[in-house]
Amino acid sequence: MAARIMILNGPNLNFLGIREPHIYGSTTLGEIEASCQALADHLGVSISFHQSNMEGELVNLIQSAHGKADAIIMNPAAYSFTSIALIDALKIFEGVKIEVHISNIHARDELHRHSITSSACTSVICGLGPYGYLAAILAAVQRLGQLPATIPAALHGIAAGGKA
Numbered sequence: 001m002a003a004r005i006m007i008l009n010g011p012n013l014n015f016l017g018i019r020e021p022h023i024y025g026s027t028t029l030g031e032i033e034a035s036c037q038a039l040a041d042h043l044g045v046s047i048s049f050h051q052s053n054m055e056g057e058l059v060n061l062i063q064s065a066h067g068k069a070d071a072i073i074m075n076p077a078a079y080s081f082t083s084i085a086l087i088d089a090l091k092i093f094e095g096v097k098i099e100v101h102i103s104n105i106h107a108r109d110e111l112h113r114h115s116i117t118s119s120a121c122t123s124v125i126c127g128l129g130p131y132g133y134l135a136a137i138l139a140a141v142q143r144l145g146q147l148p149a150t151i152p153a154a155l156h157g158i159a160a161g162g163k164a
Helices: 029-043 054-062 077-081 084-092 131-143 153-159
Strands: 004-009 046-051 071-075 095-101 122-127
Touching: 004 029, 004 054, 004 131, 029 131, 054 071, 054 084, 071 084, 071 131, 071 153, 095 131, 122 131
Parallel strands: 004 046, 004 071, 071 095, 095 122
Antiparallel strands: none
């Protein structure tokens, strides 16, 4: 069965492309969604993509994933640093949970440096810009056993800078 992935985005991410482009770049959330959908189509997996500025709505979405999604990819945004409710909801979900941050939160100011929600996640991707969402999809699909854990032998030369 094809992997089912729910992608969740927290507060203010609906203003990507406008909001602090020196930190988050000029890519919009709609453009990120389109690239995620294109990758999902290529991999043969299904995604649902959501954004909410409301903590309770994000909790409801995580709870709705129970039995309906195999993985959750989440950019909790500001809630990364404050939300016990999201941590508790993520702990209930038994599938793969990947936290994504567009910026490298570890290189940010003190307020944006320590994600508490990552404690409830399988892994964290940060600092890759919008590509982090694509990396998270690939990682989730691999963790679900639908991609190899290592680079196929035919690609080893390419990965090392040579020709395959």
